[in-house]
Amino acid sequence: MWRNAIAPCQPDPKLYGVEINEEVVVKKDILTLSDLTRQDMIDLFDLAGELKARYKQGIVDDFLKGRVLGLIFDKHSTRTRVSFEAAMNQIGGSVIYMSSGDMQIARDEPVKDTARVLSRYIDALVVRTYSQELIEAYAAYADIPVINALSDRYHPCQVLSDLLTIIEHKGECEGQKIVWLGDGNNVANSWINAAAVLGLNLVLACPKGYQPDEELLKMAVAQGHGTVSVTGDPREAVRDADVIYTDVWASMGQENERASRIKAFEGFQLDNELVSLAADDVVVMHCLPAHRDEEIAEDVLEGERSIVWDQAENKLHMHKAVLKVLIENNLSQ
Ligand code: CP
Ligand code: NVA
Numbered sequence: 158m159w160r161n162a163i164a165p166c167q168p169d170p171k172l173y174g175v176e177i178n179e180e181v182v183v184k185k186d187i188l189t190l191s192d193l194t195r196q197d198m199i200d201l202f203d204l205a206g207e208l209k210a211r212y213k214q215g216i217v218d219d220f221l222k223g224r225v226l227g228l229i230f231d232k233h234s235t236r237t238r239v240s241f242e243a244a245m246n247q248i249g250g251s252v253i254y255m256s257s258g259d260m261q262i263a264r265d266e267p268v269k270d271t272a273r274v275l276s277r278y279i280d281a282l283v284v285r286t287y288s289q290e291l292i293e294a295y296a297a298y299a300d301i302p303v304i305n306a307l308s309d310r311y312h313p314c315q316v317l318s319d320l321l322t323i324i325e326h327k328g329e330c331e332g333q334k335i336v337w338l339g340d341g342n343n344v345a346n347s348w349i350n351a352a353a354v355l356g357l358n359l360v361l362a363c364p365k366g367y368q369p370d371e372e373l374l375k376m377a378v379a380q381g382h383g384t385v386s387v388t389g390d391p392r393e394a395v396r397d398a399d400v401i402y403t404d405v406w407a408s409m410g411q412e413n414e415r416a417s418r419i420k421a422f423e424g425f426q427l428d429n430e431l432v433s434l435a436a437d438d439v440v441v442m443h444c445l446p447a448h449r450d451e452e453i454a455e456d457v458l459e460g461e462r463s464i465v466w467d468q469a470e471n472k473l474h475m476h477k478a479v480l481k482v483l484i485e486n487n488l489s490q
Contacts, residue, residue, distance in 0.1 A: 162193065163197040184487045186296045186303045188289070190313045190350035198355060202321050205471070205478035206374070212247065219249030224484055227279040228257045229295075230306070231286040232409045236445060237306045241283050241480075242471040248477050250484075253279065257286070272298035280484050286382045287410055299354060302483035305445045309343055315444050318475035320355075323400055326440050330357060331383070333399040334436075337361040338391055339425050339452050340388070340418075341369030344404050344444055349377045349385055356383035360430060362394035363387065364421050391425050397434040402442040403452050428454040432462055440464045 186192065193201075211218060226245040230238060242252045257263055263270050272295045275282055281302045284292045289310035296303035305313050323330045337345050337354075341363045349369055352359040353376070361369060368387050377385045388394050395401055406422045407415040432439060441453075441463045449455040457463065 184300060184302050184328065185483050186305075187313050187483070188292055188296055188305050189305065189311045190316060190347050190354060191410070192313075193354060195354055195356075197469075198317065198320070198351075201317060201475065201478045201482065202324055204481065205318075205474045206325075207319050208248075208477045208481075209471070209474035211384070213478040218247070220416070220481060221245065221280075221484060222249035224250040224280040225278070226250055226252045226281050226283065226451060226480065227255060227275055227284045227303075228252065229257050229260075229286070230284075231257050232287055232307065234306070236469050236472050237285065240469075241306065241476045244473050244476040245480060247473075248481065250280070250480070268294045269298040271295075272303075273300075275299065276301045280487070281480060300457045302487055304479060304483065307343060309408070311350070312344045312444070313347050313350070314475065314479060315344055315472070316351050317479070318471040319402070319442060319444070319468055320351060321475055322442070322464060322471045325467070325471075326401060326464055331355060333358065335359050336394050336398040336435075337400065338394065338401055338403045338427055339363065339422065340367050340404060340406050340408070341387075342404060342408050345369050347374055348402070349373055352385045353377035354384050357385075358383055359385045360394045360398075361385070361387045361466070362391040362425070363389070364425060365389055367418075367421060390448040391431060392434060395431050395435045398439055398440060400440050401427060401432065401435055402444075404444055405446070405448055406452050426450075426452060426454060427457055429457060429460075432457055432460075442468055445469055 163268055228238060228241060245252045255329060276299045279301060282295060283304045283306045284295055284300060285306040286292060287309050289308040292305050292308055295446055320330050323333060327333055335357055337348055340362060346369055347363060348359060351357060374385060406418040441457055443453055445466050447453055447458055449458060
């Protein structure tokens with residue numbers, strides 16, 4: 158089960174009135190995809206698929222009735238925020254959206270105090286911010302599930318819903334050649350984690366200087382039963398690909414590098430010529446928001462191989478599954 162099911166560093170066990178020891182299962186978080194086992198992921202795909210089917214049939218679920226989800230976002234968001242909020246509302250719960258700029262945390266109240274106080278009010282916390290360590294600090298001090306909704310380092314829930322989308326379109330994800338094209342960024346890192354856990358065939362084509370973190374790659378190769386490789390040659394990478402995935406060249410927080418990155422990523426635009434080198438039934442993915450005619454050609458994004466709208470939709474269904482599993486697990490403790 159979830160590798161962080163053991164509280165990672167409870168600050169003061171006496172605060173909880175219980176002795177924390179290594180055997181006590183406290184809660185599950187999703188901070189990175191390395192927190193999940195293969196079976197955890199398969200269970201989430203199954204549950205999200207089931208919840209999606211029920212929703213499409215007009216069945217109204219309310220298994221989180223009376224439960225409250227908190228969201229703290231330090232970066233912009235359309236899909237992740239709205240899909241988490243809609244998901245929680247659709248399964249009977251309610252949502253409080255918080256901007257950390259409005260909270261006492263902006264006036265130096267420590268994260269450890271914020272996390273413990275919020276744990277007394279809400280049932281789960283979704284955080285989007287810059288620092289992965291900050292999300293980990295929330296998780297360490299909260300006794301409710303903490304969900305990473307994107308950091309500079311990872312975007313785990315994005316990749317969970319992306320995998321669900323691949324399963325829907327291709328029947329499975331393990332046997333597919335999945336190509337990451339572009340920046341070795343937070344989404345790419347979560348793909349590397351997923352590849353290690355699930356045993357995927359993942360090829361990352363990134364320009365020199367923008368390749369994913371070496372240590373992360375080494376860990377994935379050591380842990381994984383699939384294959385993860387990196388190349389600087391986009392044409393070679395996409396040959397016979399079943400899935401081609403791209404993302405912006407300058408992520409949130411890197412806006413001032415945009416001009417230099419556009420130069421460095423020359424030849425990495427996902428255009429029709431690259432698509433033509435892939436398998437005939439290749440699907441094109443992008444987590445969005447997209448910069449048209451920068452990392453992806455407009456006609457590819459809007460073209461018949463693109464599944465980006467299904468991909469965006471599945472964030473709703475996957476987030477329902479994530480909330481159900483994490484919150485119900487914590488209530489059963
Ligand atoms: N894909 C994604 O996370 O989109 P948002 O930034 O709009 O949440
Ligand atoms: N890599 C992008 C993903 C946005 C969903 C970013 O961090 O801005």
